[in-house]
Amino acid sequence: MTLYINCCVRSESRTDRLARAVLAGMGDYTELYLPEMPLHPLTREMLDRRSALQAAGDFEDPMFDLAHQFADAERIVIGAPFWDGSFPSVLKVYLENIYAIGIVTDYAPDGTPVGMCRAKELVYVTTAGGRYIPDYSYEYIRSLAGRYFGIANTRLVMAEMLDIAGFDAEQIMQDALRTI
Numbered sequence: 301m302t303l304y305i306n307c308c309v310r311s312e313s314r315t316d317r318l319a320r321a322v323l324a325g326m327g328d329y330t331e332l333y334l335p336e337m338p339l340h341p342l343t344r345e346m347l348d349r350r351s352a353l354q355a356a357g358d359f360e361d362p363m364f365d366l367a368h369q370f371a372d373a374e375r376i377v378i379g380a381p382f383w384d385g386s387f388p389s390v391l392k393v394y395l396e397n398i399y400a401i402g403i404v405t406d407y408a409p410d411g412t413p414v415g416m417c418r419a420k421e422l423v424y425v426t427t428a429g430g431r432y433i434p435d436y437s438y439e440y441i442r443s444l445a446g447r448y449f450g451i452a453n454t455r456l457v458m459a460e461m462l463d464i465a466g467f468d469a470e471q472i473m474q475d476a477l478r479t480i
């Protein structure tokens with residue numbers, strides 16, 4: 301199963317357009333539309349509940365459903381526009397919610413993270429109004445995937461300079477679509 305993590309807030313999203321082109325070559329997929337999901341930043345109460353469940357080895361609680369879905373996906377596509385040098389905050393909230401030790405990652409006795417995810421590939425799709433700087437978006441996801449989730453194979457698909465006067469946004473999109 302391919303999992304599409306859609307973080308595109310605008311209905312006319314160009315990032316989503318690129319992501320759908322990537323997904324077109326991947327067969328069936330399950331989509332999570334994060335902007336309309338009841339996702340909440342972790343509260344003290346949620347943390348305490350999660351820790352108690354983990355300590356008891358109880359990973360079947362519905363609180364872990366998203367983490368299991370992420371860990372079980374064979375391929376993951378994240379579509380997230382470039383916002384404020386990074387990505388929409390709903391993606392960070394999603395990551396907080398799925399980042400369960402014992403499901404997506406674990407630690408070896410020496411403290412080294414051991415990834416527990418099945419995915420063979422994670423594709424990060426983005427578009428930027430100006431120049432795309434990957435440090436706090438793709439590079440962060442790549443680091444998490446490789447070091448903590450066990451997903452060594454990541455790739456970036458992107459289009460940039462879409463909001464800069466004098467640049468032909470549709471032509472840039474067509475060029476990006478051709479590379480997919």
Ligand SMILES: Cc1cc2nc3c(=O)[nH]c(=O)nc-3n(C[C@H](O)[C@H](O)[C@H](O)COP(=O)(O)O)c2cc1C
Nearest residue numbers: 310313314315381382383384385427428429430431
């Ligand atoms: C809230 C917000 C923050 C943005 N921040 C940046 C930014 O830091 N750098 C940049 O180049 N473009 C920025 N942009 C422009 C978007 O990256 C660009 O319009 C992108 O194509 C939007 O993707 P979408 O069409 O999928 O919504 C921002 C746009 C919004 C709405």
